[in-house]
Amino acid sequence: LKEKTEDLERERRLAEDLLHQMLPKSVARQLKKGQKVEAENYDQVTIFFSDIVGFTSIAASCTPLQVIEMLNNLYVCFDSRIESYDVYKVETIGDAYMVASGLPERNSVNHADEIAKMSLDLVAAVSQVPVPHTPTDRLQLRAGIHTG
Numbered sequence: 569l570k571e572k573t574e575d576l577e578r579e580r581r582l583a584e585d586l587l588h589q590m591l592p593k594s595v596a597r598q599l600k601k602g603q604k605v606e607a608e609n610y611d612q613v614t615i616f617f618s619d620i621v622g623f624t625s626i627a628a629s630c631t632p633l634q635v636i637e638m639l640n641n642l643y644v645c646f647d648s649r650i651e652s653y654d655v656y657k658v659e660t661i662g663d664a665y666m667v668a669s670g671l672p673e674r675n676s677v678n679h680a681d682e683i684a685k686m687s688l689d690l691v692a693a694v695s696q697v698p699v700p701h702t703p704t705d706r707l708q709l710r711a712g713i714h715t716g
Contacts, residue, residue: 592656592672613670614679614715616655616687621708623663626699634700639663642697642707649693653686654678665690680715687711 587596598605620626620642627635643660650657650667654675658666667686670679691709699705 594672608672610671610674612677612679612716613668614683614713615658616665616667616669616683616690616711616713618665618687618690618709618711620663620694621710626707630699630701638697638700638707642694645693645697646690649689650686652689654682655686680713683713683715687713 584596587599591599595605626638630638639662643665646665647657653669654673655667655669656672658668660666667683668679669675669682669686675682691711694709695706697707699707
């Protein structure tokens with residue numbers, strides 16, 4: 569019984585971690601309580617979006633596994649760094665990485681500052697990720713910010 573309880577607890581933690589990776593924590597909490605999640609309007613947020621410079625060429629010269637490994641290394645690096653900022657990772661699709669500040673938790677007028685500091689950190693961090701088939705080459709990041 570103790571073993572089954574430990575297994576169940578481990579599975580619950582895994583499910584909760586997955587839920588928090590897919591949804592903002594505030595939304596996940598409401599859903600776990602069986603509450604309805606209402607759409608919200610935000611007056612002020614800042615969005616960061618980026619992609620890898622030359623990704624198509626890099627990917628064309630790599631094996632599929634090398635591309636996956638490179639993107640995984642990049643996003644693990646980014647995900648660990650954004651934890652230091654008041655931001656929420658919205659999405660990763662291919663080589664695109666999107667982060668927002670000011671939502672789902674409003675943070676007054678700090679959203680632009682948080683994204684600006686985070687983006688400088690990510691632009692610097694990308695140089696730590698090697699290109700798999702040419703380890704001396706480093707990735708470059710193209711980044712944009714929109715606030716309003």
